[in-house]
Amino acid sequence: MDAEGALAGLKVLDLTTARGQFSGRLLADMGADVIKIEPPGGDHARRIGPFLDDRPHPDRSLFFWFYNLNKRSLTLDLRNPRGREIMLALARGADLVIESFAPGEIAALGIGWKELRAANPALILLSIAPFGQAGPYRDFAADDTILTAMAGMLYVNGSPDRPPVRPLGLQAYHSSAYYAAIATMCALFARDRDGRGQWIDLSMQEATVSAVEHVAGSYFGEGRVEPRRGTLHWSRYFRVARCRDGYVMHCSLGDWTSLVEWVAGDGKAQDLVNPEWEDVLYRAVHAEHLFDVLDDWVKDYARDELLDRAQTLRLPYASVRRPEALFDDEQLAARGYFVAVEHPELGRTIRYPGAPYLFNGTPWRVRRRPPLVGEHSEEILRADLGLDPAEIATLAAEGAI
């Protein structure tokens, strides 16, 4: 069938900074031609670590690499009038422009929605901003940490008697990027009907609010302000426990009879043999007592031993593993999750986390390693805009590229 990727043929101009860059990767992964447009010297995200061998350099940022796999790079000074012209010329041949500048900034540069739409009425513009393009907090400054705070995500992380703990990873950025990629797909479907592009206003605060499953639901449904609960999941069916060589995660969903038989066989069931515990809601209501009893049961087990036996009984227990273990995980290996990406100029091949899905018709694949700063500038100007080497040299001399 079609081995080009599901989004083959789509052209995307990616002006995003660190907070928006994952959205372009999600599209590039599936075959869209995503051109990362960076300021001369490279995107700021290239200065964020970790770095390869801990040596900071714009072409050695692992942070940049993860989010920019499969993209091409063009350096362009959007403040330079010739740079702006090139941007608009590229927009004429593009399907999408993605940007994550402060609201109003692209308009100030003369490449706002008005100019882009005039250049190409079928173009879709996606603007990713911390608080969207309008509203009283529009100009508030925020990074991922501040977004998790203002979206109600940070407050529910950690223990009730201690300060909130920062969520792991860039969850606000990731949630926003997924919604951004989904929004562009929706706009493409709409365009397919009437040929017209549109402007998408994506608020990262709203995307992050939407990513905390229980906070709004509890408030509107039951008038409850969700507290921090430590490792007890808000549903009250999961909690972390210490075992002999680390931690495991309890789960009181699944086949209760099998679990109690096992625990009772170890002489640790206490009152859990009583019939009221067969009711799943009773288990949730009395979760603290339930997990205290089970904590005493698991403390002498090794975590993998417990995991294997639980899964044999179809009990949804898990071991709390180190992330390093993922690289030796048989399941991920069997599915080819990690993919070797060659960096020939560094003489290195590095295993990247790959795609979370297998498409049987239009598969995911690595087409190119993350780009060096401006690596494809000449190729793009030549092939996409038809400029000749002399014109390109002039642009470089003028500082536009």
Place this chain on the structure above:
Amino acid sequence: MAPMPLEGIRVLDFTWVVAGPVATRILADQGAEVIKLERKPGPPGSRQTGLQGDLHRNKRSIAVNMSHPRGVDIARRLAVKSDLVIDNFSARVMRSWGMDYASLSQINPAIVCVSMSGLGHTGPRSNYVSYGPTLQALGGFTMLMAEATGEPAGYGYSYADMSGGYTGALASLMALWARKRTGQGQFVDLSQFEAVVSVIGPALLDIAANKRDQTPPGWASQEGPAAPHGVYRCRPRDDGDDDRWIALSVRTQAEWDRLVAALGAPGWTADTKFRTLYLRMRNRAELDAHLATWAAGQHAEAAMELLQRAGVAAGLVANGADICARDPHLRDRNFWGTVTLADGRTTHVTGIPMKLSATPGAIRTPSPEIGASNDYVLGELLGMDRAERDELVAAGALWP
């Protein structure tokens, strides 16, 4: 009203719990016709409000017994009239019903099937039973979300259900998009486990390239150095709530200068040990102590306003009431949706975090009770008359 982006796309939705319904909620919000195929009785608790109200709004529901061969027949007839069939079961379930891609593509070659199982359909652990929180534990997430002591501290929620759900919606749309070009459907085997580990992508590359064992980052910034960077306890609210915090994130020298100015340049800010980012990082315990003293005298909302007006990235550590009832920005943007329930009451639900200027999505209907759309789906779509449906109910293939 402008047409919605996904109008004309019909989804046969077998998903349950959270991740799957998150995926199909996104499609339904943008105009896809999502038909949930469910069994009776469903799980206890309200379907109309809370998380369930959030998850199933804009969807239809039919009550079909898939343990009955004629129930399966109904599902297969619907698959012929659908664009997408989506589930989050483990591999064997859809196969056992003959509802897997290999079977359905024979009766509808254009069908897209997306299966969002916990660990994927292939591999030695494809039969693992899992939920969002257990996938986070297996993925290294739970280990890295720790107190300074190393004791696991979270999560109290399942980001895995969200990353899985978002990936499911995106994968569905990409496969449907490819179909426009190829005319062919396909099968997408999505692993929620693989989706959630991508959120620590840069850390995984650090392991792969630098062989570095990861430690819980705690309050170290995960996007380049920052100091101050943390939460500081504020004055109690006037209603007595004393769990009030402000989050601060200061990176550049210009941001530091603005913070100092907004604080009124107290003496300690001139101390040479806070002069550069490097020094602020090195002396952050002392820096945090000064800021904690300052914050203790401030209301969190007022502190945020003061600092943001000065151009400092500062945010109220918002709780449920803050985001749902008090945040003026979310209210001004009309973020929360409103639905009218069967009894005439209205309730709010989580809104749609993407505004498409020409064809915005919409929250149209509340979460349906199980089987609420039997008339429309079986009568109108499949053309079954009343007698036939009554007979299927009597046979145990349908719930009324």
